[in-house]
Amino acid sequence: MLADWLRSGLSSRRVTTTYPYGKEANPIHRNWRTVPVIVSACKSTMPCRCGDFCPTQAITCPDGFAVQIDVGSCIGCGRCVNLCPQVFAWSGDVTVAASGRRRLISVADGGEMARGI
């Protein structure tokens, strides 16, 4: 891991990241666990208790089934990804900032987080 990083860093000639422009010389952040996202809708036929194992209640099911996650209150503990991997997955996305509080809440349809940029 570290050897790969050193090799790519030395061979890319540029130490400083090029973010937010273009291709990264060391795309190391793809493997980062920044925020969990909802990859597919919850298939549970009965109201599940996924909100109970979230330590900050970031995961809620407002009408019983449609699960949504508020990354503004998610501390990234990873319990949801471990317990329910068919619904939650780690995202390496770093463009997670939003201009409004409600834009941080992502739902199952589309699975995409609302982004400002």
Add this chain to the structure above:
Amino acid sequence: MVFDVSTDSRNEVQSDWGSMEQRMAQRLRRIFGHSLNIRHIDVGSCNACESEVLSLSNPYYNFHRLGLFFTASPRHADVLLVTGAMTHAMEDVLLTTYTAMPQPRLVVATGVCAIHGGLFRESPEFAGPVDTTIPVDAYIPGCPPTPYAIINGILQAVDRRKGKKPC
């Protein structure tokens, strides 16, 4: 010995990125009249966010290439970067810092604690999210947010500011 830039092959590789970064710095100067100066305030953080904020100025992230700088006084700042779960003791300090800043001013809430309270939400010392005290222009989630995300949030707040009257 005179250092000749044109013979340095590294500069040729970097010239494209360098020009784009210079354009970003020029854009910030157009919006604010100068480079963007950031005042960081810790209102009760666990120092994980501070670690990420400090790494913005290291040689890897090097946010000075975009025209962003830290400043020591809120009087010189355009952006207030707030980290941590706001405690009762820091509520007035945050408000004083905000009012000391010249207009136009931007506020970026960094980390889950500043946005929501995170693990400290149930604590009796927690005074509330930052946006209950001062208006927030950009929210950066993450515990702690990555330096990439912090750069993204600051630029997003600037984009939101573009073309508006002084607040």
